Amino acid sequence: MKLTLAEPRLLKEPVSILSDLVNDVSFKVDNEKLEIVATDPANVVMVVFKLLSSAFIEYEVGSSEVISISLDNLNQILRRLKGNDTLSLELDKEKNKLKINMSGDSSRTFNLNLIELEDKDQNIPELSFKSKVVTNSKMIEDAIEDVGIVAESVSLGLDKEKMMIRGEGNLSNAHVELNKNEDTEIETENEIISKYSIEYLKKLIRGGKLSDKVVLEWADDYPLRLEYNVIDKLALSFILAPRVSDE
Amino acid sequence: MKLTLAEPRLLKEPVSILSDLVNDVSFKVDNEKLEIVATDPANVVMVVFKLLSSAFIEYEVGSSEVISISLDNLNQILRRLKGNDTLSLELDKEKNKLKINMSGDSSRTFNLNLIELEDKDQNIPELSFKSKVVTNSKMIEDAIEDVGIVAESVSLGLDKEKMMIRGEGNLSNAHVELNKNEDTEIETENEIISKYSIEYLKKLIRGGKLSDKVVLEWADDYPLRLEYNVIDKLALSFILAPRVSDE
Amino acid sequence: MKLTLAEPRLLKEPVSILSDLVNDVSFKVDNEKLEIVATDPANVVMVVFKLLSSAFIEYEVGSSEVISISLDNLNQILRRLKGNDTLSLELDKEKNKLKINMSGDSSRTFNLNLIELEDKDQNIPELSFKSKVVTNSKMIEDAIEDVGIVAESVSLGLDKEKMMIRGEGNLSNAHVELNKNEDTEIETENEIISKYSIEYLKKLIRGGKLSDKVVLEWADDYPLRLEYNVIDKLALSFILAPRVSDE
Numbered sequence: 161m162k163l164t165l166a167e168p169r170l171l172k173e174p175v176s177i178l179s180d181l182v183n184d185v186s187f188k189v190d191n192e193k194l195e196i197v198a199t200d201p202a203n204v205v206m207v208v209f210k211l212l213s214s215a216f217i218e219y220e221v222g223s224s225e226v227i228s229i230s231l232d233n234l235n236q237i238l239r240r241l242k243g244n245d246t247l248s249l250e251l252d253k254e255k256n257k258l259k260i261n262m263s264g265d266s267s268r269t270f271n272l273n274l275i276e277l278e279d280k281d282q283n284i285p286e287l288s289f290k291s292k293v294v295t296n297s298k299m300i301e302d303a304i305e306d307v308g309i310v311a312e313s314v315s316l317g318l319d320k321e322k323m324m325i326r327g328e329g330n331l332s333n334a335h336v337e338l339n340k341n342e343d344t345e346i347e348t349e350n351e352i353i354s355k356y357s358i359e360y361l362k363k364l365i366r367g368g369k370l371s372d373k374v375v376l377e378w379a380d381d382y383p384l385r386l387e388y389n390v391i392d393k394l395a396l397s398f399i400l401a402p403r404v405s406d407e
Numbered sequence: 408m409k410l411t412l413a414e415p416r417l418l419k420e421p422v423s424i425l426s427d428l429v430n431d432v433s434f435k436v437d438n439e440k441l442e443i444v445a446t447d448p449a450n451v452v453m454v455v456f457k458l459l460s461s462a463f464i465e466y467e468v469g470s471s472e473v474i475s476i477s478l479d480n481l482n483q484i485l486r487r488l489k490g491n492d493t494l495s496l497e498l499d500k501e502k503n504k505l506k507i508n509m510s511g512d513s514s515r516t517f518n519l520n521l522i523e524l525e526d527k528d529q530n531i532p533e534l535s536f537k538s539k540v541v542t543n544s545k546m547i548e549d550a551i552e553d554v555g556i557v558a559e560s561v562s563l564g565l566d567k568e569k570m571m572i573r574g575e576g577n578l579s580n581a582h583v584e585l586n587k588n589e590d591t592e593i594e595t596e597n598e599i600i601s602k603y604s605i606e607y608l609k610k611l612i613r614g615g616k617l618s619d620k621v622v623l624e625w626a627d628d629y630p631l632r633l634e635y636n637v638i639d640k641l642a643l644s645f646i647l648a649p650r651v652s653d654e
Numbered sequence: 655m656k657l658t659l660a661e662p663r664l665l666k667e668p669v670s671i672l673s674d675l676v677n678d679v680s681f682k683v684d685n686e687k688l689e690i691v692a693t694d695p696a697n698v699v700m701v702v703f704k705l706l707s708s709a710f711i712e713y714e715v716g717s718s719e720v721i722s723i724s725l726d727n728l729n730q731i732l733r734r735l736k737g738n739d740t741l742s743l744e745l746d747k748e749k750n751k752l753k754i755n756m757s758g759d760s761s762r763t764f765n766l767n768l769i770e771l772e773d774k775d776q777n778i779p780e781l782s783f784k785s786k787v788v789t790n791s792k793m794i795e796d797a798i799e800d801v802g803i804v805a806e807s808v809s810l811g812l813d814k815e816k817m818m819i820r821g822e823g824n825l826s827n828a829h830v831e832l833n834k835n836e837d838t839e840i841e842t843e844n845e846i847i848s849k850y851s852i853e854y855l856k857k858l859i860r861g862g863k864l865s866d867k868v869v870l871e872w873a874d875d876y877p878l879r880l881e882y883n884v885i886d887k888l889a890l891s892f893i894l895a896p897r898v899s900d901e
Contacts, residue, residue: 266831266832267830268797269828270800270827271826271828299513302515309486332517333518334517337513549734549760579727579751582762583760
């Protein structure tokens with residue numbers, strides 16, 4: 161297996177975001193994509209990350225491979241990438257290592273030990289949503305940060321005209337409204353509202369580094385699905401459990 | 408009561424500076440101005456902040472109001488202001504809250520609980536000075552920071568030709584001289600000298616963010632008055648107690 | 655003694671680097687240069703710093719002088735230098751102080767106490783090297799930082815065609831190769847390899863702030879000599895002990 165990326169940030173940014181949520185992960189690599197499906201230790205959020213073969217300038221995969229590594233170590237290594245580097249990943253089965261090469265002004269190679277990871281097949285839950293918002297990822301990021309000033313959980317509300325982001329703290333409350341307009345597409349049949357952890361959301365909205373647009377889907381007291389896409393290259397999605405209402 | 412500011416930094420910067428000195432404060436709002444008069448818990452510095460009605464684009468005040476809040480909470484909220492936001496403050500007497508709205512690319516609203524604060528009328532002491540320096544606020548800031556490298560208190564000296572800023576530490580001493588010139592106006596009858604806490608001065612000189620000019624007035628072993636002005640908009644002044652000489 | 659520098663960074667940067675390695679030092683000043691020779695408390699690295707008289711715009715030295723000071727205090731003072739300042743150093747023997755003046759927009763003076771320091775003559779060891787690399791200091795800095803991600807010591811290897819920088823950690827290893835080319839001159843008779851502490855190297859490579867080029871000389875299990883030069887102005891060199899192989 162040998163994979164080469166001309167835009168290493170397509171791997172670097174997702175790994176940085178994921179390393180804040182999970183420790184050890186398995187990459188599954190087949191002819192179409194490199195994929196990570198993982199759940200955080202507290203079982204609050206599931207991450208599904210796909211990097212499509214079309215994102216690579218070199219994509220040689222014999223059979224499907226499962227590569228288990230420490231995400232924290234991989235993240236530390238990928239942080240050493242410089243602006244004009246290309247990144248290649250090569251599996252060295254004999255030595256049980258992942259060979260990571262960065263080439264730019266100089267050539268640097270890291271060999272990361274593979275680890276044993278129990279192969280618990282992560283089943284992505286089947287969710288059905290009747291409400292969907294597509295909006296500017298920076299605006300969602302700001303709204304979550306705003307509400308984070310006063311509260312620990314956020315209520316996401318939606319009606320046909322606007323999305324409402326609210327938080328209630330001991331000393332103050334905050335709310336932000338995003339109206340339906342050219343930046344914000346809204347589809348919903350009913351008014352919905354549900355509560356989520358701000359601590360987690362702050363980690364997930366870092367996906368805005370990958371894409372200007374974010375897709376949000378949710379329902380009353382139901383998981384939130386958050387998705388960032390780079391067309392023909394990657395999809396990073398999160399499924400976040402709701403918080404119970406009596407907090 | 409409803410007040411709207413097109414330049415929110417006129418409130419944001421003073422609140423940031425004040426929140427480093429005092430915790431809870433009362434805003435007094437009448438037809439002419441919004442005013443805070445407060446003393447730090449150690450009684451070393453008094454702050455007088457006035458934001459004139461002419462600084463606002465909307466200024467509706469029925470009768471005089473006293474609004475008591477946690478300055479720390481207000482500061483955290485105002486830090487969320489973005490470059491092109493307008494800021495409005497509205498008093499919701501029924502809910503006992505101050506409604507703070509930021510409008511720019513999106514509209515965000517914070518409702519901050521009012522608090523109970525004993526109404527101890529702060530009497531601004533009557534001080535009479537015979538010496539005055541008007542100079543560049545950045546130069547004063549640098550001089551205080553320079554002296555802060557070696558000492559914990561600073562002596563401010565003045566004669567007809569120059570202002571002297573000196574500090575004495577265990578291992579070294581430092582002094583900076585500001586000569587009378589186009590940047591530095593000096594008025595004094597006698598030579599004067601007095602000592603002040605550098606720790607406090609470092610907090611007060613942050614007023615340089617509001618105005619390029621600072622006015623300093625002091626006398627021998629007498630309080631220092633430091634003032635920053637934005638004409639027709641705001642005045643931020645501090646009265647700092649001297650340090651006793653035998654330190 | 656009075657010395658004036660128009661480019662104060664020629665003193666500021668070396669003092670900043672040295673203050674991270676040694677505490678108290680003696681400057682020796684004679685007609686040709688200002689010099690510091692010092693060893694870190696653990697005896698792992700020796701520093702030799704020379705600032706030539708030709709680097710100064712004013713250089714008055716009566717007889718040779720030895721000036722002992724706390725490097726940490728000097729560093730704190732020099733950090734207050736601003737972009738367009740000139741820096742002058744004057745010895746006040748009566749008061750037993752070093753007078754440090756910074757002149758730019760304003761004039762600031764620091765008087766730093768001299769200290770007593772036992773005059774242990776530092777003998778610079780005579781080393782003989784048969785291998786030498788002259789390369790880009792930024793590339794060496796990056797390589798050391800890269801290897802520092804995975805390991806605590808680094809092996810520096812050299813053959814006629816390339817320099818190899820390698821580190822071995824518990825979970826991964828890293829290596830960087832610098833090939834002989836227009837950026838990298840290599841002279842060696844044999845293949846050599848030796849191990850050094852990354853913790854120390856990270857401090858020494860900060861010398862790259864002074865010069866784009868670094869000279870490295872070493873041999874098998876032998877000290878490493880690292881040198882940064884600014885022609886006709888300064889030379890900053892380090893002699894770093896090797897690490898024993900069984901770590």
